[in-house]
Amino acid sequence: MVVTKEEVVAAITSSLSPSHLQVIDTSGGCGASFDVEVVSEKFEGKRLLERHRLVNAALAEQMPQIHALSIKKALTPSQWKPQSENEEPAKI
Amino acid sequence: LVCFSSALSPELKLTLDKVVSSHKVVLFMKGSKDFPQCGFSRTVVQILKTLNVPFETMDILENEVLRQGLKEYSSWPTFPQLYIDGEFFGGCDITVEAYQSGELQELLEKTMCS
Numbered sequence: 238m239v240v241t242k243e244e245v246v247a248a249i250t251s252s253l254s255p256s257h258l259q260v261i262d263t264s265g266g267c268g269a270s271f272d273v274e275v276v277s278e279k280f281e282g283k284r285l286l287e288r289h290r291l292v293n294a295a296l297a298e299q300m301p302q303i304h305a306l307s308i309k310k311a312l313t314p315s316q317w318k319p320q321s322e323n324e325e326p327a328k329i
Numbered sequence: 330l331v332c333f334s335s336a337l338s339p340e341l342k343l344t345l346d347k348v349v350s351s352h353k354v355v356l357f358m359k360g361s362k363d364f365p366q367c368g369f370s371r372t373v374v375q376i377l378k379t380l381n382v383p384f385e386t387m388d389i390l391e392n393e394v395l396r397q398g399l400k401e402y403s404s405w406p407t408f409p410q411l412y413i414d415g416e417f418f419g420g421c422d423i424t425v426e427a428y429q430s431g432e433l434q435e436l437l438e439k440t441m442c443s
Contacts, residue, residue, distance in 0.1 A: 285426060286419050293406050300406045305369065308422045 240269040240299045252295035253277040256314050268304030275310065276317040285311065336397035345402050350415040353440050354384035357399055358409040362386045369421040370409045376428045382437050414440045 242262045249258060257276035264270040273292065280288045288311035293300065300306070310317075349355050354377065360366030362374050362384070377384050389396040389408055396408070403410050403417045411418045413436060418424065427433035 285423055286417075289419065289423060290404065297406075306407065307369075 240302045242271065244299060245271055245273070245296065245303075248299060249273070249275060249292065249295050253279050253291060257317060263307070264304070269299075269302055270305040270307075271303065272307045272309050275308070276312045276314055278314060280311055280313045335401060336394070337401040338398070341394065341398045342402065345399065348385075348387070349412040352385040353414055354382055354437070355412040356384055356386045356409055357389050357395075357412075358386055359388070359390050361388055366390060367408075369407075372421055373409045373411060373424050376424060376433070380428075380434060380437060382441060413437065414443070 242260050245260050246258060249255060249260070253275060255275050255277040257274065259274040261272040262270070263272050275292060277291075279291060283291070289308050292308050292311060293306075296303065296306065356362075356370075356373060356377065358365060358367075358370035358373065360370055362378075365371035365374050374386070387395070389399065399408075399410060400406055405417065405420060407420055409421055409424075411420070411424055418436075419427070424433065427436070
């Protein structure tokens with residue numbers, strides 16, 4: 238059974254109630270593979286390893302069928318804001 | 330509640346304790362450091378080579394018992410898995426981020442000097 242992007246979104250949404258979530262399907266035909274960006278209050282006070290563990294746990298059911306999962310961002314809402322501002326072109 | 334039969338036997342756990350504590354840097358990966366079999370494993374090998382630290386690698390593709398047992402041992406579902414100083418450090422994404430922030434160099438320097 239192939240895991241869909243929608244299932245990944247649903248599983249992360251129900252476990253981590255993210256304020257921002259982006260899931261990109263990177264499978265290209267060689268098995269389920271995704272890039273994810275998650276912004277969630279549940280990451281507050283947690284180190285990167287623990288944050289990634291939370292994402293892995295949210296997908297525990299799907300994980301055996303997922304070929305590759307790349308967690309590009311696991312941020313708290315306060316970390317996410319300054320970063321998205323930085324991405325805008327500098328104004329002087 | 331679902332009960333899983335454990336892939337991590339007490340013997341395998343002891344062996345893994347020994348492996349990760351007898352080398353300062355151990356990478357469980359797909360393939361070997363000279364012939365990585367997956368882009369994620371290759372990325373971590375390249376980072377470790379760039380940082381010029383001695384490291385051991387173990388090929389999980391050659392040993393299914395090791396592969397399944399490690400997932401439980403590390404509580405981590407995917408490979409590669411990097412161990413530094415006897416402790417699980419992370420997978421590919423964590424290693425890349427720590428490398429970019431300089432945190433990995435710092436930890437490795439501390440580990441190598443200890």
